[in-house]
Amino acid sequence: MKIKINISSDILTKPIMAEAILETGVLLNISQAHFDRSHGEVVADVEKDKFELMCKALMDRGAKVTKLDTPIRWDENECVECSACISVCPTKVFALADDFSLEVDETKCIQCATCVDMCPHNALSLENNK
Amino acid sequence: MVKKTIHEINSRIRDGSVSVVTAEEMVHIVGELGAEGAAKEVDVVTTGTFGAMCSSGVWLNFGHSEPPIKMQKVFLNDVEAYTGVAAVDAFIGATQISETLGMDYGGAHVIEDLIRGKSVNLHAISHGTDCYPRKVLDTTLTLEDMNQAIMMNPRNAYQKYNAATNSTKSTIHTYMGSLLPSFGNVTYSGAGVLSPLSNDPDYMTIGTGTRIFLGGTQGYITGQGTQHSSGGGFGTMMVQGDLKNMSPDYVRAANFAGYGTSLYLGMGVPIPILNEQIAQATAVTDADITTNILDYGVPSRDRPAVRQVTYAELRSGSVEIDGRDVPTSSMSSFKKSRMIASELKEWIARGDFFVSMPAERLPKDVSARPMKQTEGIALVSDIMAVSVVTIGMGASIYDAAKTIMDTDFNHLPVVDENECLVGIITAWDISKAVSQNKFDLVEDIMTRKVITSSADERVAVVARRMDQDSVSAMPVINKGRRVIGMITSDDISKLYARRS
Numbered sequence: 154m155k156i157k158i159n160i161s162s163d164i165l166t167k168p169i170m171a172e173a174i175l176e177t178g179v180l181l182n183i184s185q186a187h188f189d190r191s192h193g194e195v196v197a198d199v200e201k202d203k204f205e206l207m208c209k210a211l212m213d214r215g216a217k218v219t220k221l222d223t224p225i226r227w228d229e230n231e232c233v234e235c236s237a238c239i240s241v242c243p244t245k246v247f248a249l250a251d252d253f254s255l256e257v258d259e260t261k262c263i264q265c266a267t268c269v270d271m272c273p274h275n276a277l278s279l280e281n282n283k
Numbered sequence: 284m285v286k287k288t289i290h291e292i293n294s295r296i297r298d299g300s301v302s303v304v305t306a307e308e309m310v311h312i313v314g315e316l317g318a319e320g321a322a323k324e325v326d327v328v329t330t331g332t333f334g335a336m337c338s339s340g341v342w343l344n345f346g347h348s349e350p351p352i353k354m355q356k357v358f359l360n361d362v363e364a365y366t367g368v369a370a371v372d373a374f375i376g377a378t379q380i381s382e383t384l385g386m387d388y389g390g391a392h393v394i395e396d397l398i399r400g401k402s403v404n405l406h407a408i409s410h411g412t413d414c415y416p417r418k419v420l421d422t423t424l425t426l427e428d429m430n431q432a433i434m435m436n437p438r439n440a441y442q443k444y445n446a447a448t449n450s451t452k453s454t455i456h457t458y459m460g461s462l463l464p465s466f467g468n469v470t471y472s473g474a475g476v477l478s479p480l481s482n483d484p485d486y487m488t489i490g491t492g493t494r495i496f497l498g499g500t501q502g503y504i505t506g507q508g509t510q511h512s513s514g515g516g517f518g519t520m521m522v523q524g525d526l527k528n529m530s531p532d533y534v535r536a537a538n539f540a541g542y543g544t545s546l547y548l549g550m551g552v553p554i555p556i557l558n559e560q561i562a563q564a565t566a567v568t569d570a571d572i573t574t575n576i577l578d579y580g581v582p583s584r585d586r587p588a589v590r591q592v593t594y595a596e597l598r599s600g601s602v603e604i605d606g607r608d609v610p611t612s613s614m615s616s617f618k619k620s621r622m623i624a625s626e627l628k629e630w631i632a633r634g635d636f637f638v639s640m641p642a643e644r645l646p647k648d649v650s651a652r653p654m655k656q657t658e659g660i661a662l663v664s665d666i667m668a669v670s671v672v673t674i675g676m677g678a679s680i681y682d683a684a685k686t687i688m689d690t691d692f693n694h695l696p697v698v699d700e701n702e703c704l705v706g707i708i709t710a711w712d713i714s715k716a717v718s719q720n721k722f723d724l725v726e727d728i729m730t731r732k733v734i735t736s737s738a739d740e741r742v743a744v745v746a747r748r749m750d751q752d753s754v755s756a757m758p759v760i761n762k763g764r765r766v767i768g769m770i771t772s773d774d775i776s777k778l779y780a781r782r783s
């Protein structure tokens with residue numbers, strides 16, 4: 154399952170993710186990371202039954218952890234199958250089939266919301282976003 | 284030599300013996316039989332395109348109210364329509380945005396709502412005359428209630444269009460969609476192999492009076508589109524059709540984040556195959572149509588071309604830029620373009636649609652000119668202040684405060700020992716530091732991310748950057764980051780005030 158880890162500026166330089174991985178022995182597969190002076194945001198995959206363990210280890214070190222369990226919602230009635238969303242999605246959720254129909258594999262979605270702005274027909278939405 | 288007439292083709296449509304194929308199918312037929320064989324075999328080739336067509340709108344006639352009104356301004360669901368003609372006629376344009384909802388709702392949405400049978404609120408005002416005494420009018424109308432609702436689009440169905448990318452370091456929002464930083468993606472528009480005008484680029488059969496598929500019903504080409512630029516392969520057409528018969532499958536409102544609203548419209552032009560030249564032209568493929576990828580990061584009319592591409596490359600899903608594979612997205616729908624070409628093909632095969640010869644062909648070899656500007660284009664160097672006071676990063680806050688008091692400048696660019704810009708400090712930054720009882724050095728409280736401009740930039744471009752970044756002054760720097768001037772929002776307002 155996908156989780157989002159928010160790291161505030163005061164602990165930004167500490168290796169909290171490495172520590173949490175070492176302490177729990179649970180693997181994190183990082184799919185997106187963004188850091189600037191004010192905060193850090195990491196999206197990662199973790200095995201479902203290990204989530205609680207990892208979550209606790211990270212929270213103990215001051216990070217905020219949110220489950221990303223509602224991926225992108227695609228409204229087929231609004232979609233005109235233009236393919237605008239394809240080139241902006243970082244994880245290749247969208248693809249065109251041989252007959253130019255849009256295929257959506259929402260399990261890959263990391264909820265970055267880039268496609269929500271891109272879609273000219275308001276066919277894409279995120280629960281926590283729009 | 285094959286020679287057919289429109290009349291012959293139409294009698295075959297009437298008796299059901301017509302041979303009609305889509306422009307995609309025609310590629311293979313010409314490949315197999317050659318142009319002459321294909322011209323014998325095929326009577327009509329259908330094309331189709333479905334994409335954003337901003338230059339679209341509808342003429343509405345509302346009928347007269349009691350007592351009557353000569354509308355001076357009219358709003359449909361809060362979107363203004365143009366009514367500078369007779370009393371109760373108005374043109375609702377696709378990109379006009381709502382007075383209350385802004386970019387979320389526009390003329391395109393009014394048009395789609397009308398087609399979907401929804402009622403829209405009409406609000407009109409007038410100064411009142413002896414013959415039209417009413418001054419205000421409010422009512423709700425559906426498409427049914429209008430006398431006429433005639434779609435009339437000044438410029439549709441570009442022959443081909445430039446592809447777009449972005450060289451800058453941040454995402455930009457354009458009518459070509461979101462363009463990711465550092466050439467992160469490429470977007471394009473147009474149906475390539477199915478594109479109406481690309482299948483008859485010499486306009487042998489296309490012009491005023493050509494009957495077409497428009498928004499799911501029959502429409503007509505009324506002539507060349509505005510900005511028609513056939514010389515460079517950017518022909519366009521002006522079209523007309525009855526909105527009352529259109530279908531929401533082919534007329535869809537769109538929102539481009541940060542740009543506004545537009546109308547996605549489906550259109551298809553039938554090309555009667557009168558001879559082998561026409562047959563040959565309709566064999567055009569995606570690989571034969573080239574366009575440029577332009578850098579939309581450059582805010583100019585003359586956007587530089589990053590490279591040339593074919594529609595085949597664009598359609599493949601990625602193109603190479605500087606040795607990197609960059610993903611591509613179509614903004615128009617190829618699937619819908621195909622549906623349109625097939626539907627038009629069916630209409631013709633069924634005997635419901637007849638081809639026509641234009642009264643006049645679209646003009647060839649003309650080019651659209653850029654605007655003549657009589658005011659000249661103001662550059663930052665024309666209006667920037669050249670006497671600038673800077674302050675060293677090691678100076679104290681007290682020094683900075685004193686400099687501001689002595690010089691009357693509100694913004695002090697902060698420089699390092701080499702006189703290069705490293706930050707900016709304002710009177711407000713100083714007050715804030717003092718109020719928090721902080722008496723550090725300038726470098727501790729300065730803003731490090733300075734929004735700057737260069738002397739040769741256009742004022743209009745810099746004004747927009749000031750707006751977006753909510754700053755009221757910018758240091759003007761040279762290539763070596765030395766401060767050579769200062770430009771403020773006051774300077775800019777004065778410039779425009781002088782002109783108006």
Ligand code: SF4
Pocket residue numbers: 227231232233234235236237238239255271272273274275276277
């Ligand atoms: S951008 Fe929107 S309309 Fe276009 S294919 Fe994606 S979901 Fe559909």
Ligand code: SF4
Pocket residue numbers: 225241242243244245246261262263264265266267268269
């Ligand atoms: S939010 Fe959209 S762009 Fe982002 S990962 Fe999900 S599908 Fe892709």
